[in-house]
Amino acid sequence: DADVTQTPRNRITKTGKRIMLECSQTKGHDRMYWYRQDPGLGLRLIYYSFDVKDINKGEISDGYSVSRQAQAKFSLSLESAIPNQTALYFCATSHPVGTGSTDTQYFGPGTRLTVL
């Protein structure tokens, strides 16, 4: 079973619709992240959460919101989807192991979102 799962894997929606992308993890990690990937632009951080009560904006948070329902669940919402939010969305998790140690992020399989 995958450690980080994302639902749905693919979604086509229309401009103005509200969309929620969900992420669940069984790794027991405290930290969770949402990224989007656009062709030629790499991965850009949307939001991140270091624990259930901690939510932080990333590089490109405008137009998005998140909810950390539990340690294992982190959802990304597009309140009113627009075409330039068409992208691949990835959830990731990590566990801090101490100062000077690695904080490797583990990614889910991604959600391909198309906004018409």
Add this chain to the structure above:
Amino acid sequence: DQQVKQNSPSLSVQEGRISILNCDYTNSMFDYFLWYKKYPAEGPTFLISISSIKDKNEDGRFTVFLNKSAKHLSLHIVPSQPGDSAVYFCAASAQGGSEKLVFGKGTKLTVNP
């Protein structure tokens, strides 16, 4: 302002030869660097990392070199295999990896049989 740069969008090499993927960074606070590999329709997977206290880290066929003075790192794959064909992302973070990652745009590696 792009803090992590991968200036080669693509690279093509022959099976058995060396693949060298390059990455430059501008933020002197970065002290931890990672390489991720991504296949189509999958999420990125961690490949190898290096701390700024080292200048080389090796894991099997994969070696990462770090030149702090030049703010440059490279990933060497020897020998290259067709299964290595993927997009490779360089990423960097500050404070020993406890801060969020900043990714480069990726380099698509194609290893030809």
